[in-house]
Amino acid sequence: MFAIEEEELLLPDPIALDTSFVVEALIATQPLHGVCSPSSHSIFESGVSVATSELLRVELAEAAFAIALKERWAGQWRRQRTDGRSRPRAGRLLDHTLIRHDKMLGSLTHISIPLGDITTVATSFMTAYGLASYDAAHAASAIAAGAEAIVTIDTAFALLPSSMLMVYTDRSRVASCRGKRPR
């Protein structure tokens, strides 16, 4: 477990990026933007390659859609999925999000892992370690790409043994991650 705020942090090559980190890095109003955006620049300056699951793009699209719903419906947004009035705003947010996704990953050497390459391993992570499906897909993608670590603010990745995948997260989550590691 490593805190991404550490200035002397060594980054393995490649290193995997989880959606939770990318969301915080791209969206300036997110509470951890001030941590994740500088970390993305540190990754860039280190010269390492990054690995992502192709699920990342789909999750970002889902987030853009949900932002539009939540802006209009606040706490009721989950019930308003089919409200067509939110879709124009959702479309604009989606464009903004994916343009930034493309710029971020286009600035780096990027390994994009298709779901079809990792489904068997991902499902084994669900049964062996209790990971949720999306987390399992990102973890399996990281390992398939040869990444020794994943950058995330989702502590659930700590359910995997560190010998399998190290977790690089923000300082406030390090202790929580340590508590989740299998003994």
Place this chain on the structure above:
Amino acid sequence: MATKQTNGRPDRLSPERLAELTHPPAYKTLEERRAALKQATEGFRVKVRVTPDMYGRR
């Protein structure tokens, strides 16, 4: 499915498959790449907090 397991740890994809899936930077110079990352990570403001359930996580 190009992965297999060795001693309980899944292996990485084959070098040939990883080469297929690897994309070099989309910008020519280091400065262009740095500028693209800066543009990606600055100025995108929304009116709500994005929580993990908004992209399908628990």
